[in-house]
Amino acid sequence: MSYKWYYSDSGKADKWIEYDVDIAEKLERSFGKSQKTVKLNKVRYVDLTDPDKLVEKSYEDDKKQIAVKRELETTTTTTSSSAKRKVDDDILDDSVVQWKWAGDGKTGSQSTWINYDKDIAEQIEKAYKKGQKTVKIDKERYIDLNDPNEFLQRRYDDPNKRRLVKREDPESKKVKTAPSSSSSTTTTTKPPLSDIRKGIESFYSEYAGMHDEISTTKRDAFSNPEGSDFDLGKEGAFDKFTILVGNFFSGINEKSFLDMPGKKLKQKGFGITYTADKDVFFRHLESGEVDIAFIISSGSGYPIPDRSGFTGFPGYYGGGKKKKGKAPAFAFAPMCGNLGEFTDQELAKVEAFHKSGAGLYLWADNQPYITTANQVLNYMFPTNPGLILINDVPGGQDLKVGDAYTKGQFGRHLITSGVVNLCEGYTICHPTNERDLGPFEVLGTGTDGHPCLLYAEQVPSGKLPPNCGRIVIDTGFTKLYHMWEKTAGTSRYILNACVWLFGLDHKVRIGAPLHR
Numbered sequence: 001m002s003y004k005w006y007y008s009d010s011g012k013a014d015k016w017i018e019y020d021v022d023i024a025e026k027l028e029r030s031f032g033k034s035q036k037t038v039k040l041n042k043v044r045y046v047d048l049t050d051p052d053k054l055v056e057k058s059y060e061d062d063k064k065q066i067a068v069k070r071e072l073e074t075t076t077t078t079t080s081s082s083a084k085r086k087v088d089d090d091i092l093d094d095s096v097v098q099w100k101w102a103g104d105g106k107t108g109s110q111s112t113w114i115n116y117d118k119d120i121a122e123q124i125e126k127a128y129k130k131g132q133k134t135v136k137i138d139k140e141r142y143i144d145l146n147d148p149n150e151f152l153q154r155r156y157d158d159p160n161k162r163r164l165v166k167r168e169d170p171e172s173k174k175v176k177t178a179p180s181s182s183s184s185t186t187t188t189t190k191p192p193l194s195d196i197r198k199g200i201e202s203f204y205s206e207y208a209g210m211h212d213e214i215s216t217t218k219r220d221a222f223s224n225p226e227g228s229d230f231d232l233g234k235e236g237a238f239d240k241f242t243i244l245v246g247n248f249f250s251g252i253n254e255k256s257f258l259d260m261p262g263k264k265l266k267q268k269g270f271g272i273t274y275t276a277d278k279d280v281f282f283r284h285l286e287s288g289e290v291d292i293a294f295i296i297s298s299g300s301g302y303p304i305p306d307r308s309g310f311t312g313f314p315g316y317y318g319g320g321k322k323k324k325g326k327a328p329a330f331a332f333a334p335m336c337g338n339l340g341e342f343t344d345q346e347l348a349k350v351e352a353f354h355k356s357g358a359g360l361y362l363w364a365d366n367q368p369y370i371t372t373a374n375q376v377l378n379y380m381f382p383t384n385p386g387l388i389l390i391n392d393v394p395g396g397q398d399l400k401v402g403d404a405y406t407k408g409q410f411g412r413h414l415i416t417s418g419v420v421n422l423c424e425g426y427t428i429c430h431p432t433n434e435r436d437l438g439p440f441e442v443l444g445t446g447t448d449g450h451p452c453l454l455y456a457e458q459v460p461s462g463k464l465p466p467n468c469g470r471i472v473i474d475t476g477f478t479k480l481y482h483m484w485e486k487t488a489g490t491s492r493y494i495l496n497a498c499v500w501l502f503g504l505d506h507k508v509r510i511g512a513p514l515h516r
Contacts, residue, residue: 003024003357004019004024004071005018005023005028005068005069005071006068006069007019007056007066007068008067008136012328027070030048031048031051031070032117036049036412038321039252044057044058044059045059046068047213047215049210049412050112051070051114052112054067054068054070055068056499062213062215067485073300081171086283089099093498096123097121097125097167098115098167099120099121099125099165099166099168100115100166101113101116101163101164101165102114102163102460102461103163103166111156116137119172120137121238123135124143124165132145136202137153139156140156140157141153141154141156142154149162150164151167152164152461153165158405160434160435161405164460183260200508201497202237203233203237203238204234204504204505205417207232207417208414208417209413209414210417211401211418211419211420212401216230222398222420222421223420224418224488224489224492225420226445228267229419231417231492231496232414232415232417232499232500233495233496234267235267235268235269236268236269237269238268238269238270238499238502239269240269241269241291241292242273242290242292242500243263243270243271243272243292243294244273244275244281244284244285244294245257245262245264245272245273245274245294245296246295247275247276247296248276248278248295248297248298249296249477250476252296253276257274258272258274260481260485261484261491262274264491265495268495268498268499270498278342282346282349283351286353290358291358291359291502292358292361292498292501293350293353293359293360295350295360295363295372295373295376296372296480297363297369297370298341298363298369298371298372298375299372328350332345341376344379345382347376347379350376355465355467356469357467357503357512358469359501359502359503360376360469360470360471360472361471361498361501362376362471362473363480364389364473365425365428365429365478366391366392366429367389367390367391367392369429373389373473374388374389374441377389377473381439384436385432385436386432386434386435386438387431387436387437387438387481389429389430389431389475390430390431390432391428391429392427392429393429393430393446393448394452395424395425395427395438395446395447395448395476396424397423398421398423398488398489399421399422399424399445400421401420401421401422404441405445406445407445407447407448407449408446409444409445410422410444411442411444413443413455414505415455415472415493415496416443416489416494418492419470419492421488421489422444422489422493424447425452425476426476426478426479427476428446428475429475430446430448430450430475434450434451437454438456439456439462440454440456440471441454441455442454443455446475451475452474452475453475454473455472455500456471457470457503457506458503466506470500470501470503471501479494503513
């Protein structure tokens with residue numbers, strides 16, 4: 001299966017001119033690798049950010065752009081039977097079965113399906129029909145066929161870096177999940193992307209999912225587009241949603257929170273309930289009237305699972321007992337009292353809140369201010385000790401939009417809509433092992449090379465069950481109060497994260513009510 005690339009003649013979509021072969025091959029390679037841009041020459045490049053809206057732009061003025069299209073090559077040339085490529089009998093014709101991988105579109109990460117090339121598709125199909133568990137597609141990537149309900153494309157160097165893959169029958173519009181004797185199929189009933197956009201257009205701005213491709217001359221001191229129009233969520237659109245803030249860190253008081261992030265959140269329409277009292281926090285959490293909960297970690301101790309063999313940093317003590325049916329004990333540091341330490345009963349309430357479809361925003365900072373977040377992570381994801389947060393890393397640098405897994409960069413996602421440069425935090429922590437993050441994806445990697453922003457979402461885009469809520473982990477909570485308006489992208493990122501945590505796009509996709 002080969003593709004041709006075309007650009008419009010003087011912007012007219014009714015007349016297309018084919019790119020030279022060398023350029024077309026370069027574009028196709030870049031497209032297959034999910035690159036965002038491809039340089040054509042010193043003055044022009046092709047923007048591949050949105051596979052549904054490819055454009056050629058000028059470096060000097062990105063308003064000067066012309067449409068680009070990628071089209072499957074069709075030929076009428078006849079060939080002799082001896083010249084035809086041999087296809088094994090047990091491979092279905094690609095006109096019947098297609099294999100696709102989830103690419104990044106305008107609405108966010110892994111939001112659009114892209115066909116594999118014919119050779120790769122046939123290779124995957126052959127392995128699938130033979131019952132193989134994995135199939136190599138190139139030196140860097142392979143397809144994981146272990147779970148018949150969730151095919152994944154993974155990297156050899158880091159299997160946690162993955163993209164969804166699907167096997168599709170275009171004639172019947174059905175997706176086969178696994179070979180069976182009854183040849184059963186699961187009909188795709190999800191609403192098309194256009195319907196999803198219609199369902200959330202009153203909430204999401206027209207710049208949702210856009211970053212450095214935003215064309216505006218009005219920018220702040222950090223080169224981010226200036227003005228609330230470039231946020232993910234529209235002003236005043238969220239008056240039916242409530243955020244509960246549980247602050248278990250004594251360095252942030254109610255006035256400082258409400259005067260800074262609280263003020264901006266209220267402009268979006270959010271109702272804010274703030275408390276530093278654990279009992280009050282859980283009464284609200286169980287009320288059924290809260291859509292998102294902030295949990296700002298205390299410094300009463302920091303947990304490190306003893307299964308890793310780690311017993312503590314100098315100046316701290318190890319200890320603890322194993323509990324039946326629970327994860328191994330922690331090594332605790334007696335730092336700032338027990339303000340934020342949750343009991344197992346309270347942790348179960350947090351988990352129930354999340355399973356009800358509500359969002360969690362977990363905030364940590366340098367050790368020891370990691371206790372509460374670690375308790376929640378260990379309780380909810382006990383088989384992924386790599387999530388446990390550790391360390392005290394000097395930050396204060398800005399991340400640039402790019403690849404989420406690259407040092408000093410953050411990924412293109414709805415959460416980072418309208419952000420080009422983003423402050424990483426000041427003194428931050430990071431996960432123990434970034435290769436063991438369970439359902440979490442990295443949103444940003446700090447200038448120290450460790451993940452500093454993470455998120456988890458529901459299938460099919462993520463790995464959480466469809467009826468659960470979303471989760472964001474931020475490892476530098478000082479951005480909530482320290483230099484709030486004077487750091488790169490902080491305000492917009494937090495507002496966007498709250499909007500994303502409501503999961504409106506996911507709820508429309510699965511037909512769930514938008515409000516709790």
